Amino acid sequence: xxxxxxxxxxxxxxxxxxxxxxxxxxxxxxxxxxxxxxxxxxxxxxxxxxxxxxxxxxxxxxxxxxxxxxxxxxxxxxxxxxxxxxxxxxxxxxxxxxxxxxxxxxxxxxxxxxxxxxxxxxxxxxxxxxxxxxxxxxxxxxxxxxxxxxxxxxxxxxxxxxxxxxxxxxxxxxxxxxxxxxxxxxxxxxxxxxxxxxxxxxxxxxxxxxxxxxxxxxxxxx
Amino acid sequence: xxxxxxxxxxxxxxxxxxxxxxxxxxxxxxxxxxxxxxxxxxxxxxxxxxxxxxxxxxxxxxxxxxxxxxxxxxxxxxxxxxxxxxxxxxxxxxxxxxxxxxxxxxxxxxxxxxxxxxxxxxxxxxxxxxxxxxxxx
Numbered sequence: 001x002x003x004x005x006x007x008x009x010x011x012x013x014x015x016x017x018x019x020x021x022x023x024x025x026x027x028x029x030x031x032x033x034x035x036x037x038x039x040x041x042x043x044x045x046x047x048x049x050x051x052x053x054x055x056x057x058x059x060x061x062x063x064x065x066x067x068x069x070x071x072x073x074x075x076x077x078x079x080x081x082x083x084x085x086x087x088x089x090x091x092x093x094x095x096x097x098x099x100x101x102x103x104x105x106x107x108x109x110x111x112x113x114x115x116x117x118x119x120x121x122x123x124x125x126x127x128x129x130x131x132x133x134x135x136x137x138x139x140x141x142x143x144x145x146x147x148x149x150x151x152x153x154x155x156x157x158x159x160x161x162x163x164x165x166x167x168x169x170x171x172x173x174x175x176x177x178x179x180x181x182x183x184x185x186x187x188x189x190x191x192x193x194x195x196x197x198x199x200x201x202x203x204x205x206x207x208x209x210x211x212x213x214x215x216x217x218x219x220x221x222x
Numbered sequence: 223x224x225x226x227x228x229x230x231x232x233x234x235x236x237x238x239x240x241x242x243x244x245x246x247x248x249x250x251x252x253x254x255x256x257x258x259x260x261x262x263x264x265x266x267x268x269x270x271x272x273x274x275x276x277x278x279x280x281x282x283x284x285x286x287x288x289x290x291x292x293x294x295x296x297x298x299x300x301x302x303x304x305x306x307x308x309x310x311x312x313x314x315x316x317x318x319x320x321x322x323x324x325x326x327x328x329x330x331x332x333x334x335x336x337x338x339x340x341x342x343x344x345x346x347x348x349x350x351x352x353x354x355x356x357x358x359x
Contacts, residue, residue, distance in 0.1 A: 016299075104302055105296075105298055107249050107260055107294055107296075109251040109258045109259075109260045109292065110258050111253075111258060115292070115311060116251050116258070116290060116291065116292035116311065117309075118251045118260065118292045118294040118309055119294065119307060119309065120294070120296050120307045122302060134228075135227060135228050138227050139227065154256075154257050154258065156251065157260070158249055158260035158261070158262070160249075160262045162247055164246055164247060171261065171262050173259060173260055173261070175257045175258070175259070196302070198228075198230065198355045198356065202228050202229060203228060213257070
């Protein structure tokens with residue numbers, strides 16, 4: 001019988017789906033005809049699970065096996081697990097920009113006054129640049145400046161989609177200057193991008209990252 | 223409970239370490255040709271150290287030697303509305319002592335990026351901070 005490796009992403013997807021439905025392990029066990037201890041094992045350890053068990057869990061969780069295996073990711077679920085061979089391929093600029101064009105969460109990194117800084121932000125790709133929001137006069141806004149008029153700080157911005165369960169994924173790195181959007185005209189233009197923020201209207205300052213360098217790589221299971 | 227300047231809940235050190243231990247992938251920041259570079263990596267928490275395995279001779283291996291490095295891990299829901307993020311800052315070093323390498327090679331560190339993975343980067347947690355995003359807690 002086919003075996004799927006859980007733990008990592010698949011285990012976490014099962015746990016998250018269960019929590020989203022507001023089910024305890026006992027309740028899921030009852031639905032799937034499994035003991036709660038086995039559910040915990042599947043969620044937390046890297047253990048092979050049969051397709052039959054995966055199908056029962058998917059049915060009990062009102063979802064599909066593909067979804068539990070990460071079939072909603074960019075890559076189709078691979079056939080090889082940790083023991084399979086992987087291939088690492090560099091991605092061209094166009095392909096990188098296509099991959100990051102839906103927007104979402106990326107991580108911005110720069111060398112600030114007190115050293116390296118890295119944090120996740122919600123972004124949109126708008127007018128050829130990465131756009132995100134921060135708080136005007138806040139610590140990020142302050143630190144993302146060189147202190148010299150007209151000289152912009154260079155940042156790295158990373159987006160990835162990694163499926164740990166199938167050992168596949170891609171990552172894209174954008175490098176370039178962080179441009180603070182200040183003129184009324186420019187603000188009106190970036191506002192069109194509709195960048196979401198975790199802190200609502202408190203994040204009233206837009207920053208654009210101009211993609212001088214765009215590199216990426218994709219890892220596929222062979 | 224501490225709230226930061228944009229209204230996100232500040233995580234305690236213990237919460238940060240717990241969350242860091244719950245995920246196998248993080249992103250390391252290093253300098254590449256004078257620009258900040260960010261790369262996703264598999265890692266494992268070994269006590270108060272973040273341990274990353276990479277190939278000898280990679281850009282990352284060359285850059286993360288006796289230098290201050292930032293490392294980040296996060297997890298978000300599908301819509302990206304709730305989640306957490308933890309950042310570690312420390313002096314990264316390459317493991318060179320054979321006994322240490324032997325011990326590190328026994329850590330449950332999943333490897334799936336091709337190439338020789340014979341080089342360990344050890345990043346002690348000198349500074350750790352994190353935020354809870356959204357209303358999950």
